[in-house]
Amino acid sequence: MLRGKLKLPEKARRAFPDRLGSIVAGFNEKDEENRGLNHGFELGEELETFQPNGFGLDRELDDYKVEDEKSDGELGFRAPQKPDRDGADSVSFSDVFAADEKRSDLEYEFSQKEINLEKLQRVASSGLPDGGGLRATAWKVIISSSFAHLQLLLGYLPASRDLWEKELIENQSKYAKLKEELLLSPSQFSKREDEPLRSNKQYAGSDADGQLARHDVSTDDHPLCLGQASVWHQYFQFTEILEQIDRDLLRTHPDMKFFSSNSSLSRKNREAMRNILLLFAKLNPVIRYVQGMNEVLAPLYYVFSTDADEKNAANAEADSFACFVRLLSDSVDHFCEQLDNSSVGIHSTLSRLLGLLKANDEELWRHLELTNKVNPQFYAFRWITLLLTQEFDLHSILRIWDCLLSNPFGVQEMLLRVCCAMLLCVKTNLLSGDFVDNLKLLQHYPKINIEHLLQVAQDISPDTSSFCLSP
Amino acid sequence: MVLVLALGDLHIPHRAPDLPPKFKSMLVPGKIQHIICTGNLCIKEVHDYLRTVCPDLHITQGEYDEETRYPETKTLTIGQFKLGICHGHQVIPWGDLDSLAMLQRKLDVDILVTGHTHQFKAYKHEAGVVINPGSATGAHSSITYDVNPSFVLMDIDGLRVVVYVYELIDGEVKVDKIDFKKTTATAPSAH
Numbered sequence: 001m002l003r004g005k006l007k008l009p010e011k012a013r014r015a016f017p018d019r020l021g022s023i024v025a026g027f028n029e030k031d032e033e034n035r036g037l038n039h040g041f042e043l044g045e046e047l048e049t050f051q052p053n054g055f056g057l058d059r060e061l062d063d064y065k066v067e068d069e070k071s072d073g074e075l076g077f078r079a080p081q082k083p084d085r086d087g088a089d090s091v092s093f094s095d096v097f098a099a100d101e102k103r104s105d106l107e108y109e110f111s112q113k114e115i116n117l118e119k120l121q122r123v124a125s126s127g128l129p130d131g132g133g134l135r136a137t138a139w140k141v142i143i144s145s146s147f148a149h150l151q152l153l154l155g156y157l158p159a160s161r162d163l164w165e166k167e168l169i170e171n172q173s174k175y176a177k178l179k180e181e182l183l184l185s186p187s188q189f190s191k192r193e194d195e196p197l198r199s200n201k202q203y204a205g206s207d208a209d210g211q212l213a214r215h216d217v218s219t220d221d222h223p224l225c226l227g228q229a230s231v232w233h234q235y236f237q238f239t240e241i242l243e244q245i246d247r248d249l250l251r252t253h254p255d256m257k258f259f260s261s262n263s264s265l266s267r268k269n270r271e272a273m274r275n276i277l278l279l280f281a282k283l284n285p286v287i288r289y290v291q292g293m294n295e296v297l298a299p300l301y302y303v304f305s306t307d308a309d310e311k312n313a314a315n316a317e318a319d320s321f322a323c324f325v326r327l328l329s330d331s332v333d334h335f336c337e338q339l340d341n342s343s344v345g346i347h348s349t350l351s352r353l354l355g356l357l358k359a360n361d362e363e364l365w366r367h368l369e370l371t372n373k374v375n376p377q378f379y380a381f382r383w384i385t386l387l388l389t390q391e392f393d394l395h396s397i398l399r400i401w402d403c404l405l406s407n408p409f410g411v412q413e414m415l416l417r418v419c420c421a422m423l424l425c426v427k428t429n430l431l432s433g434d435f436v437d438n439l440k441l442l443q444h445y446p447k448i449n450i451e452h453l454l455q456v457a458q459d460i461s462p463d464t465s466s467f468c469l470s471p
Numbered sequence: 472m473v474l475v476l477a478l479g480d481l482h483i484p485h486r487a488p489d490l491p492p493k494f495k496s497m498l499v500p501g502k503i504q505h506i507i508c509t510g511n512l513c514i515k516e517v518h519d520y521l522r523t524v525c526p527d528l529h530i531t532q533g534e535y536d537e538e539t540r541y542p543e544t545k546t547l548t549i550g551q552f553k554l555g556i557c558h559g560h561q562v563i564p565w566g567d568l569d570s571l572a573m574l575q576r577k578l579d580v581d582i583l584v585t586g587h588t589h590q591f592k593a594y595k596h597e598a599g600v601v602i603n604p605g606s607a608t609g610a611h612s613s614i615t616y617d618v619n620p621s622f623v624l625m626d627i628d629g630l631r632v633v634v635y636v637y638e639l640i641d642g643e644v645k646v647d648k649i650d651f652k653k654t655t656a657t658a659p660s661a662h
Binding site: 186210211215222223224 | 644
């Protein structure tokens with residue numbers, strides 16, 4: 001059933017020459033690990049098909065029908081160093097034209113008073129254009145209105161431009177206020193408290209010499225106070241979390257100057273992200289901060305602060321905070337340990353993923369679940385809770401998130417489909433490996449063509465078995 | 472926002488067995504960035520204990536310290552403030568503010584922390600501020616009667632210092648707060 005679906009897309013075929021070339025140059029260590037048993041067999045295959053002339057390859061590919069499915073997975077192994085600019089691989093005239101059309105479509109939509117959310121999501125599902133701030137605006141609209149949609153439980157809400165602009169401004173002022181309340185250091189806090197005191201009575205010792213005046217604060221706050229209500233105590237409780245956040249921020253996307261260089265701009269970005277994460281931790285004492293939240297925040301913040309519109313870029317911090325909160329509100333139940341086994345917890349989501357896999361490819365499901373006993377907890381937990389940010393590079397993540405946000409039924413539903421598609425795309429490798437191989441493969445997911453992955457995801461049929469359970 | 476703990480004159484084990492338990496429960500590691508100790512600990516175990524509270528420890532020599540290699544005076548810069556430490560038994564008359572002011576001018580510091588008298592004092596004069604954290608264990612002293620255990624925690628934030636004085640009076644911890652500002656910023660100097 002899947003053979004027909006997993007045909008190599010046009011772009012990938014033409015790209016093959018480069019990828020094979022890198023094979024001859026030398027295998028990646030990772031490839032050897034992953035191939036395992038099939039090592040000898042595959043070596044022979046590749047060397048035979050390598051030809052200096054690109055055209056020969058197309059014919060060769062047709063001969064290797066058996067290899068069809070396998071090569072899908074191979075694609076990723078071929079060129080691990082190659083940047084994942086799949087969209088830009090073969091820029092034909094039609095592609096450029098389509099991209100322009102998309103851009104002008106979006107711009108038109110945003111200029112309207114009533115934004116057609118459905119249309120926006122449809123455009124998003126085929127990928128939003130980079131640059132120009134269109135992606136940022138699109139994401140903001142989708143995230144803020146999808147949240148409203150869930151909240152009001154109506155059919156879909158037509159997004160009125162005035163409404164969402166107003167909401168953005170409201171968010172920004174709310175955020176500024178929250179920062180002031182929660183992120184102040186205790187010294188600054190006490191300084192603020194002392195201001196009225198100072199103006200009222202003249203401090204006896206402030207200018208004249210002599211004994212300095214003392215003020216009893218035994219019942220008030222002081223740095224060594226151990227009371228729960230103490231500002232100082234709360235401050236110290238969060239220093240550990242802060243340290244963790246700082247460490248994680250330094251590790252976010254180390255290959256990107258935007259996040260990890262020592263320039264003042266990059267420091268400013270890290271500071272902004274730190275504020276957002278700390279604020280989130282303070283507002284959610286149940287889940288606080290979990291390692292990986294920085295990865296979920298990174299694409300949001302990146303998109304919003306690289307917005308071409310200066311004003312929007314300046315408000316990136318506040319907007320990212322709002323969108324981050326909303327995005328995580330969907331999956332917040334996954335982080336709470338007590339809810340693990342409940343119907344909204346992570347285990348239930350994982351079993352939904354398996355149900356989806358079973359409905360679409362029983363053979364693979366049986367192999368993973370029964371033969372190898374590869375528990376979805378081992379690989380899919382990170383996929384789902386962190387919205388796939390740890391599995392791909394930033395550019396691919398942006399594309400995948402376009403697709404996730406485009407689903408009118410919500411991010412989680414699309415996320416499960418993409419996860420299932422990820423499993424299907426490496427099916428042959430999974431089937432030919434044992435427990436260790438499978439786990440290694442799934443925990444270090446290989447690079448594949450994102451467009452292809454998303455296409456598979458779109459084509460996945462929903463799991464109808466669970467529908468029978470609900471009345 | 473730098474927290475600096477100033478204490479001294481513990482005289483463990485000669486005149487006191489240990490810090491009062493209420494003080495010990497408050498001095499939790501992780502909160503304090505620097506410790507300034509005026510001297511008279513007197514044994515190494517106390518030194519080790521203070522290091523567990525904070526690794527950055529500055530001590531000066533007291534006349535009863537068993538460790539003889541501490542300096543007589545020490546200066547350090549924290550934020551915008553220059554701090555000086557000296558036990559105080561070298562300055563005669565003991566506890567005399569004018570003599571201490573001379574020492575302060577000699578060391579050229581904004582805040583001078585001394586001990587020996589076992590009595591808390593915070594005094595301002597034109598050269599700066601003198602702080603005596605008292606005795607953290609309430610050890611007996613020949614020059615002060617009715618010694619209450621006390622120590623000092625300074626919160627240095629820019630040009631402003633908030634001094635929190637912790638005293639154990641009748642078994643209860645009393646906290647006082649003293650505020651003062653510096654008028655001019657210190658020029659950056661080699662620390």
